[in-house]
Amino acid sequence: MSRRTVPLREVASARTGDKGDIACISVWVYDPRDYADVKASLTAERVAAAYPDLWRGKVTRYEVPGLHGLNFVLRDALEGGVNASLNLDLHGKSFSFLLLALEVEVERP
Amino acid sequence: MVRIGAGAGFAGDRIDPAVDLAKRGKLDFLAFECVAERTLAYGHLARMADPGKGYHALIDRRLGAVLADCVKNGTTIVTNMGVANPRAAGRAVVELARRMGLKIRIAVVEGDDLTDTITPDTRLPEIGKTVREHGLRVAGANAYLGIDAILPALDQEPHVVITGRVADPSLFLAPLVHRFGWNVDDWPILGRGTAVGHLLECTTQVTGGYFADPPYKVVPDIAYLGFPYAEVDPDGTAVITKLEGTGGAVRELTVKEQLLYEVHDPSAYLTPDVTADFSTASIAEAGKDRVRISGVGGRERPATLKAIVGFDGGFLAEAEFSYAGAGAASRAELASAIVRERMVHIHRCNDRIRVDLIGVSALHATAGISSHADTRDVRLRAAMRTPDRLAAETLLAEVESLWLSGPAGGGGYRGTITPSVTTQAIYVERSAIELHVEVMQS
Numbered sequence: 001m002s003r004r005t006v007p008l009r010e011v012a013s014a015r016t017g018d019k020g021d022i023a024c025i026s027v028w029v030y031d032p033r034d035y036a037d038v039k040a041s042l043t044a045e046r047v048a049a050a051y052p053d054l055w056r057g058k059v060t061r062y063e064v065p066g067l068h069g070l071n072f073v074l075r076d077a078l079e080g081g082v083n084a085s086l087n088l089d090l091h092g093k094s095f096s097f098l099l100l101a102l103e104v105e106v107e108r109p
Numbered sequence: 110m111v112r113i114g115a116g117a118g119f120a121g122d123r124i125d126p127a128v129d130l131a132k133r134g135k136l137d138f139l140a141f142e143c144v145a146e147r148t149l150a151y152g153h154l155a156r157m158a159d160p161g162k163g164y165h166a167l168i169d170r171r172l173g174a175v176l177a178d179c180v181k182n183g184t185t186i187v188t189n190m191g192v193a194n195p196r197a198a199g200r201a202v203v204e205l206a207r208r209m210g211l212k213i214r215i216a217v218v219e220g221d222d223l224t225d226t227i228t229p230d231t232r233l234p235e236i237g238k239t240v241r242e243h244g245l246r247v248a249g250a251n252a253y254l255g256i257d258a259i260l261p262a263l264d265q266e267p268h269v270v271i272t273g274r275v276a277d278p279s280l281f282l283a284p285l286v287h288r289f290g291w292n293v294d295d296w297p298i299l300g301r302g303t304a305v306g307h308l309l310e311c312t313t314q315v316t317g318g319y320f321a322d323p324p325y326k327v328v329p330d331i332a333y334l335g336f337p338y339a340e341v342d343p344d345g346t347a348v349i350t351k352l353e354g355t356g357g358a359v360r361e362l363t364v365k366e367q368l369l370y371e372v373h374d375p376s377a378y379l380t381p382d383v384t385a386d387f388s389t390a391s392i393a394e395a396g397k398d399r400v401r402i403s404g405v406g407g408r409e410r411p412a413t414l415k416a417i418v419g420f421d422g423g424f425l426a427e428a429e430f431s432y433a434g435a436g437a438a439s440r441a442e443l444a445s446a447i448v449r450e451r452m453v454h455i456h457r458c459n460d461r462i463r464v465d466l467i468g469v470s471a472l473h474a475t476a477g478i479s480s481h482a483d484t485r486d487v488r489l490r491a492a493m494r495t496p497d498r499l500a501a502e503t504l505l506a507e508v509e510s511l512w513l514s515g516p517a518g519g520g521g522y523r524g525t526i527t528p529s530v531t532t533q534a535i536y537v538e539r540s541a542i543e544l545h546v547e548v549m550q551s
Binding site for chain 2: 009010013015017018019020022024026028030051053054055060062064066067069071073079082083084086087088089093094097098
């Protein structure tokens with residue numbers, strides 16, 4: 001076994017939802033054996049620091065170990081929300097792919 | 110067991126999969142969710158312009174497509190298509206049923222409309238201002254009602270229940286409580302029923318929509334996604350599934366992704382009915398396109414109700430123009446600079462203008478991400494919000510003038526001005542709500 005750095009998209013899926021100016025992105029590992037590694041790599045602090053000009057507020061991470069999921073709640077993340085944003089993607093539907101582009105370190109044979 | 114399906118997950122959802130469910134689903138209930146956060150405000154504006162309007166614009170087409178089958182098969186329809194005018198929606202369905210030769214009962218739920226209670230002194234906690242200080246014209250206000258508003262309507266044994274603003278999962282939870290006789294303070298079981306509603310309310314998002322990402326996530330027959338339904342047991346555990354022969358897939362992962370969709374704290378999903386706890390859920394495949402969900406918990410419901418105040422939000426102006434071939438990105442950047450320069454220096458426009466270069470950097474532009482490839486097909490998109498219609502028209506005119514006055518080889522102008530509404534959440538006492546059920550017959 002060795003440690004390898006891969007884009008999150010290779011080991012997990014993600015889905016974005018929105019409420020006002022808050023984006024929430026859930027992350028689900030394909031293989032439960034990667035859950036601990038992804039959890040260790042993908043901290044709330046790291047997500048908050050990843051795209052500071054877009055995701056400008058506090059990031060809270062919730063863990064759902066029974067389902068091998070993580071849920072990130074990003075405040076002040078939608079350019080003011082659907083009321084104010086000038087982004088074509090008012091709801092931030094595409095933001096899951098910003099998260100999936102981040103690299104994580106996982107164990108591989 | 111109760112069989113309950115989802116017939117629409119937003120105002121623009123597909124109609125044919127709902128028809129399939131109505132014909133072949135052997136459903137007890139079919140719920141249509143057609144109201145988004147800002148839909149009510151648009152509905153109020155429509156009602157102000159015409160007192161007979163303000164309900165779901167596609168109600169005739171959407172219900173007309175399923176009504177005869179639902180009546181024939183004993184499937185009760187529950188829907189929030191009343192939007193800002195449930196009573197007018199009820200009358201529209203009476204007329205529709207008469208035209209179709211159907212004798213039906215329609216129960217209309219009212220009480221969510223709080224527009225008359227909003228004053229200039231109403232506080233808007235999200236921005237810490239009063240309505241007066243906010244300075245925008247109020248379009249309307251509605252509370253998110255829960256099952257206690259829908260249950261008295263179901264007691265009338267109608268063919269169709271029509272509401273205005275209710276919490277989306279409540280459209281599904283109310284029929285389950287009605288049929289199983291669950292206690293409305295049995296929080297864990299209300300939590301389980303709420304999870305069923307939450308999983309169904311966005312239709313295809315649990316059957317393979319908003320999911321495909323080849324080669325990692327592949328969805329079979331994706332152009333023909335089936336709408337979901339649930340087989341719910343009296344203890345609230347449920348199997349989420351779809352009709353045989355429809356496209357898409359119901360898998361452990363489609364259900365997991367949808368379970369936390371638009372959820373913040375998974376252990377505290379707040380609705381008017383319950384504080385549902387999804388964090389303890391078990392999700393397991395139980396056959397092809399069958400996923401069982403159990404183990405959801407629940408605690409006491411929130412004391413107050415959330416309500417949304419809608420405001421007239423001026424205009425969103427958007428204009429587009431394209432450059433292609435060698436140097437396309439450079440020419441589009443030059444065009445962008447021209448538009449900005451003229452809006453500020455000729456037209457003295459102070460509103461914020463955003464210019465995206467689609468093909469180089471657009472949706473993720475603010476994240477600092479752009480394509481570094483030699484992009485040869487670039488679409489300039491300028492956007493601005495303004496209370497001033499003339500300013501909106503000026504942005505469109507400036508982008509359109511790139512035809513003659515912009516860089517070489519530009520074409521493909523399109524421009525739109527969209528009236529915009531904005532929203533603010535407030536919280537109201539449950540005692541402020543006066544529920545009313547009106548029964549109509551065709």
